[in-house]
Amino acid sequence: MTESRAAIRRYTMAERLGHWFAAFVYIYPLLTGLAFYSPHFFWLAVMLGGGPTSRFWHPWVGLLFAASLLWMLGEWGADMRITDADRQWEKAINHYIRNEDDQLPPVGRFNYGQKVFYWVMLFAGTMLLFSGLVLWFPEVLARQAHWLLLLAIFVHVGAALISIGAFIIHVYMGTAMVRGGFTSIVRGEVSPAWAKEHHRLWYDRVTQQAAQTPPKS
Ligand code: HEM
Numbered sequence: 001m002t003e004s005r006a007a008i009r010r011y012t013m014a015e016r017l018g019h020w021f022a023a024f025v026y027i028y029p030l031l032t033g034l035a036f037y038s039p040h041f042f043w044l045a046v047m048l049g050g051g052p053t054s055r056f057w058h059p060w061v062g063l064l065f066a067a068s069l070l071w072m073l074g075e076w077g078a079d080m081r082i083t084d085a086d087r088q089w090e091k092a093i094n095h096y097i098r099n100e101d102d103q104l105p106p107v108g109r110f111n112y113g114q115k116v117f118y119w120v121m122l123f124a125g126t127m128l129l130f131s132g133l134v135l136w137f138p139e140v141l142a143r144q145a146h147w148l149l150l151l152a153i154f155v156h157v158g159a160a161l162i163s164i165g166a167f168i169i170h171v172y173m174g175t176a177m178v179r180g181g182f183t184s185i186v187r188g189e190v191s192p193a194w195a196k197e198h199h200r201l202w203y204d205r206v207t208q209q210a211a212q213t214p215p216k217s
Contacts, residue, residue, distance in 0.1 A: 007189035008206055015075060016188055022068035025061050026167065032058040033160055059136045066129040069122050079109045080119070085201060086112040106200030113173070120166045127159035 011019070032054040035045035045054040073080075088105040089096075089112045095103040110118075134141060134152035141149050174181045180194040195203040 005192065008192055008195050008203070009188055010184040010190045010195070011188045013188065016185060018068065018071055018075060019185055022065065022072065025064040025068055026163075029058050029062040029065060030160075030164065030167075037157065037160075059132055062128065062132050066125050069125040072118065073122065076110075076118070080115050082112070082115055083108065086115065101197065106204075107198075107202075108205075109199055109202040111199070117166055117170050121163060124159040124163035124166070127155050128163070131155040131159065 028048075031044045032048060034041040035043075035048075035051075035054060036058070042051070045051050048054050049057075085105060085107055089107050092104050093112075095101070131152040134148060135156060138149060174185070178198065180190055180198075184190045184194075192203070192207075195206070
């Protein structure tokens with residue numbers, strides 16, 4: 001088969017808009033949440049319109065973040081399933097750490113690390129949602145179930161820390177580590193060489209599908 005030089009579409013416009021919406025509705029509650037967490041970060045709330053404004057919008061935008069994770073599940077859920085190919089990749093992770101990418105087994109549209117990132121975010125987002133709903137109306141529970149309030153604070157802070165760790169790794173991998181990844185989530189396209197190098201099974205699938213699609217007259 002002769003190799004096509006045309007760029008390969010990695011993300012549709014809807015996927016890209018959805019991703020950047022998710023990034024925005026994650027970062028806003030992150031910054032305002034840090035401001036509520038410690039006086040050292042309160043300047044963040046000041047920059048974002050003041051304490052009361054931040055307190056008002058923080059839970060609403062948090063709800064949008066939970067919704068964006070659900071939307072991603074609908075859009076990417078099938079591609080996020082952990083497969084046998086991912087287990088092989090995980091076993092060979094030492095090659096990845098040593099930068100010996102040519103010795104890694106081929107993977108599909110997303111690699112094992114990207115999938116784990118998504119599932120960690122979904123887990124942390126779910127924990128943030130339920131604990132956040134409790135913390136939204138503290139006066140309702142303060143007298144009857146004080147323990148629930150304490151548990152919600154613990155879960156909310158724990159889940160936020162997990163998500164922050166995952167988020168930092170995600171941004172670092174997507175911008176500094178994997179060249180071409182950032183352009184793909186902005187422009188939606190990658191070169192065939194990039195697709196082949198980083199997501200060989202996905203490359204094989206999309207190029208075979210393209211070969212089988214009759215040209216439009
Ligand atoms: C400023 C913040 C962010 C940056 C710079 C960023 C960067 C990127 C990049 C470059 C990709 C494409 C990777 C590839 O196809 O190889 C990507 C994909 C993705 N992003 Fe983000 N992202 C950000 C925020 C978020 C947030 C808050 C979420 C929430 C869950 C998220 C979830 C995802 C998912 C699930 C994918 C697809 C799989 C993956 O690459 O992990 N991103 N992102």
